[in-house]
Every structure is written in structure tokens, then in C-alpha cells.
Amino acid sequence: MNPSIDIFINSFAMRGITSREQLLNEMLRVKLTARAVKSQKKSLQDGEQLFELMKHSTESTILGYFPGDRDFFSAIYKVAQEIDLIEYTLKLYQNDRFGQIFSPAYLTEYVCSLIDDAKAQSILIAEAEKSLSGLKCLVEKHQSSNITFTTSNVLMFMLLQLGFEEYENVSILNQSIYQEMLVDARFDFIYSLPDFGGKIEAVNHKFMSSRPDVVATQNLLGHLSDRGTLVTVLPAKITFASGSEAKLREHIMTHYQLEGIYSLPEGTFKPYAAIKTYMLKIGVVKKENVSVGYLGYDNGLYVNKVKVVSNEDFAAHEDWRIELILADDDENIRKYKTSTLERVKLHEVAEVFRGKSILKKDIKPGKILVLNISNITDTGIDYSNMDSIDEEERKIKRYELIDGDIVLSCRGSAIKTGVYRKQKSIVIASANIIVIRPNNRVLSDYLKIFLESPVGIALIKSFQRGTTIVNINHTDIMEMEIPLLSIEEQTELAAKYAREAALYQETVARAEKRYLEEKEKIYNQLV
Numbered sequence: 001m002n003p004s005i006d007i008f009i010n011s012f013a014m015r016g017i018t019s020r021e022q023l024l025n026e027m028l029r030v031k032l033t034a035r036a037v038k039s040q041k042k043s044l045q046d047g048e049q050l051f052e053l054m055k056h057s058t059e060s061t062i063l064g065y066f067p068g069d070r071d072f073f074s075a076i077y078k079v080a081q082e083i084d085l086i087e088y089t090l091k092l093y094q095n096d097r098f099g100q101i102f103s104p105a106y107l108t109e110y111v112c113s114l115i116d117d118a119k120a121q122s123i124l125i126a127e128a129e130k131s132l133s134g135l136k137c138l139v140e141k142h143q144s145s146n147i148t149f150t151t152s153n154v155l156m157f158m159l160l161q162l163g164f165e166e167y168e169n170v171s172i173l174n175q176s177i178y179q180e181m182l183v184d185a186r187f188d189f190i191y192s193l194p195d196f197g198g199k200i201e202a203v204n205h206k207f208m209s210s211r212p213d214v215v216a217t218q219n220l221l222g223h224l225s226d227r228g229t230l231v232t233v234l235p236a237k238i239t240f241a242s243g244s245e246a247k248l249r250e251h252i253m254t255h256y257q258l259e260g261i262y263s264l265p266e267g268t269f270k271p272y273a274a275i276k277t278y279m280l281k282i283g284v285v286k287k288e289n290v291s292v293g294y295l296g297y298d299n300g301l302y303v304n305k306v307k308v309v310s311n312e313d314f315a316a317h318e319d320w321r322i323e324l325i326l327a328d329d330d331e332n333i334r335k336y337k338t339s340t341l342e343r344v345k346l347h348e349v350a351e352v353f354r355g356k357s358i359l360k361k362d363i364k365p366g367k368i369l370v371l372n373i374s375n376i377t378d379t380g381i382d383y384s385n386m387d388s389i390d391e392e393e394r395k396i397k398r399y400e401l402i403d404g405d406i407v408l409s410c411r412g413s414a415i416k417t418g419v420y421r422k423q424k425s426i427v428i429a430s431a432n433i434i435v436i437r438p439n440n441r442v443l444s445d446y447l448k449i450f451l452e453s454p455v456g457i458a459l460i461k462s463f464q465r466g467t468t469i470v471n472i473n474h475t476d477i478m479e480m481e482i483p484l485l486s487i488e489e490q491t492e493l494a495a496k497y498a499r500e501a502a503l504y505q506e507t508v509a510r511a512e513k514r515y516l517e518e519k520e521k522i523y524n525q526l527v
Contacts, residue, residue, distance in 0.1 A: 001473070004082050005091050005250035011076055012493040017067060020092050020100075024155055027088055029058045029066060030080040031162050040504050047074040062154050085163050101272040103131050103193055103233075107264075108134030111191050111231060112141055114281070118229050123147045126177045126220060129156040130193045139167055148187070152176035169309045177216045180204050186225040187386055189247035192216055192232040196273060209249065216249060221256060221282065229283045233264065236276040238478050239320040240463070242345070249320060257283045257311075260291035261320055262303065278322075290314040292322040323462040332454045339483065347478035348449070351437040354410065354474045355429030356399040358389060367388030369427045371401065373409045376416040379405070379505065383423055399428040399435075404444040406462075408451065410472040415460055417451045427436030434474045442484065445494035 128149035143367040194216035260281040296304030403422040
């Protein structure tokens, strides 16, 4: 990393200027001034002349007034001469956990390979600042193609203009992909890494949702050429959620060709975002098959597991959860998918919420007990060794467990379930627990049986995010479909299960007792 970058940043930090936007603003000011100096075709040795040129060239723009005097500007101007604008920006935002997202260079390189496969002559990189790492390489490799960058951020627009001004085949639009685009061009290849969360205010009525990722995808699909391909990265919800995500899936399947859907490696966008993401490849030209699988990383992105599915077979799936598609050979999953039993989504028959976040410092003797994953055992819930906190009841009321609640672990590799039974003390669930509170359409014991069945476990795993630190979002699990039997059938199954479980535990207890007794007799013969 260029040490001049740290010198530049620290020079402003000493003056109380530390925000990323302000620091980018000042680097852009320096680079615009340098361009103005270059246009005069002579070097400016006089600090006063340089300062006046800077004021004339930049202060009437969005950059505003320079926060310093002539000597300070001369000093930072000198430092910035050896700084690459894109390298500086990436350094500036490298630990931004809540703002601007930047994708890794290997992802941009992979997109570059997809452009090669498409033999695209016209290319659109939406919100190009997100792909800064590797973007110049992409442009260098496709100098015979017309490339368009979009960005809605004015500072990033100036950055892209300055960073790519030498490339005649690159044009830059100050344009949002979350509203109807002003440009009417069509492109052979479009790449998009849209915002993953939030909501667009006053969204155009032509869009099926106010979610930015859904809006961007629908918007950009409309700008494909008659042989075009859209490659976009979307959060996991696109594969299974109802509502706008389901509408987008239907829109794609009806009007376009889903060519491929791949799970991206865990941590692809860390530290900027930690959610599970998928790469979708959507084309205009109809084809016979859909490719599903996982993308791996080992000094470069590559497909490490793939299955080619016919359009007909793919359309037969209710959603796009590739984990279940890849598990089609599993007998239990096949039976579940072909079953004629009525199925309902979990949120239709239960309230689903996550437990309360409890810090280590909060654990202390108190009257409120806390149910953790460790309290859920193979034989039920162990109430004998729970943590406790000292808190007012009104503050924990929303997390209080009631009789019949199902508790499901949402972190860790092991999936644990249990049915809570009312205790004398107040018990709440920790944040590592998802609470499922069934309504009168489903029995707790019946639902627990399904969740711990081979099919239930496979379905739960299909909602897991991450591979190193596995977790489940409670809003995702709400979309899980369960078979809905009559209350009478549920009661009969639950009763039979309880009888067999009791018999099993009784048999094991007798066998263990006999083993200990016989073992003791053998030991006694040795003395």
C-alpha cells in the first residue's frame, strides 16, 4: 500500500477531518486541480498560483471550499502526486461496515470471464464504484467494446470520470438504477451488485416492489439487447421468499431465461455485508436448461459443484433453493416434493421471532431465566442449569416463553429443537434461539416432529446462511413449508411418537442399569 495515502489521510485528521466522504472529496479536489495544471501545459511552481487555480477549478463545484490555506494545499498536493485515485478510494473504504459496498477483485475478474463468454460488444456495469477493485483490468481486456458505468453518487461519478478519462470506449452516467433510467440504450451484458436492504421511497408504479434489489433487477432486465445477459448478485431471499421476490422469480421465468443460479462463497462481501448471496445469470434468448450450483474460491472464483436441470424440471420447483434442487436424489426430499399433502408456510400457522441478545456481563443471579442452545438436549429441554439475568419484567415481556413454544437453534452446525413447558420462573429465549409459537391449526409436538425429521432438517439447512458460522434468520424460516394434517391426525402421530420415545428411553435406562450392574459384578471378581 502506498505510504503517501496514510500521510494524506493523517494530514486531514490532524485538522479534524476524518469522514470518508470528506477525505474522498479532498482527494478529488487535488486530482481535478492536477488535471487543470496539466491542461495549461506547464508546471506551477508558485504556491499562490496553484492555490488560485484550485479555487477556480473546484470551489464552484460540489466539492465546495477547501478547508485550509495555501501552504496546506501545497503540502497535500505534493503528497497526492504519487497516489492512485482508485487505490486511495479502496483504502479509504476498506473497513466501512455500514455504508459503501465494494466487491473483491476476484468477483470482478469472474464477471470479466462471463463477458468474454458472452462476446459482448456493449457492456453496462451498474453502480460501477462497487466493482472498483478489478475494474481497470475489466476495461483493459474489453477495449474493443463500448462500456458504460452508472453511479448515482456525485463524488463517485467524479471519481469514475477522473479514473477512466483516458479510455475512449468508456462512458459514465450519473444515474440511479432504482428509478426509471434516462438512457434508452440496450446492452449485450449487464452486471449489477444492487443494494441488499432498505426501501425506496416514492417508487415508480411500474416496479413490482420498493425493495432496491428487486427494483434494480426488473429495471436492468428491460435494458438487455435481443441477445443480452444480466448477471446480478442478490441476497438469499430471492430464492425462497414470497411477496416481491416471488413476483420477480415469476417475471424472470415468464419473460426471460434463467441460465444459472449459484451460491457465492461465505464472506464474499465482508466486512461490508455478511449475508448469504447468490449470483443469477439471466438471458433474453430461451434455452433448454438451467445451471445450479456453488461458486468456490481458491485464488480465483470457480464453479465447484454444479447440476444442469431442464427448464421443465426447474419450473416444477416451488422456489429456487438450490440446496434442495441439488438434493433431488435424496429419497426423503423426493417424497416431500411429490407428496399430495396440503402444505402451508410456517408464518401462516405460527408466530416466529428471535430471542433476546444477552451479553456476558448481563449474566448474573436474577429472577429471569435464559434458555440457551446448550439447554436443548436430545431428550428435551434441560431446565436445571439455565443462566439468569436481573431485569424488569416489562423489558423482557416480548421474549417470554409460554407453554408449547417450539425453540429452534439458529447458530452453530447442529440443529436442535425442543418444546418448552411452563416453569415456575419466567424464562426467555436467547438470541441464538428462534421461537415458533403455533396457532390453533398446528400442534407443538407435531411441528417439532416434522422439524427434527430428515426432511425437516434438510429444509432448515436450505435456509442456513454461512458455512463457517452457520446461522438462520427467523424471517427466512417463516417461509418454510410444512405438511398440514388434520388436528386429529396430528394428535395421533404425536401420541404415537411420545409412546415410542418413552419406550425407547425406558429400554435404554434398563439396558444401562443392567450394564452397570454386570460390570460391577465383573470388577468384584478381580479382587
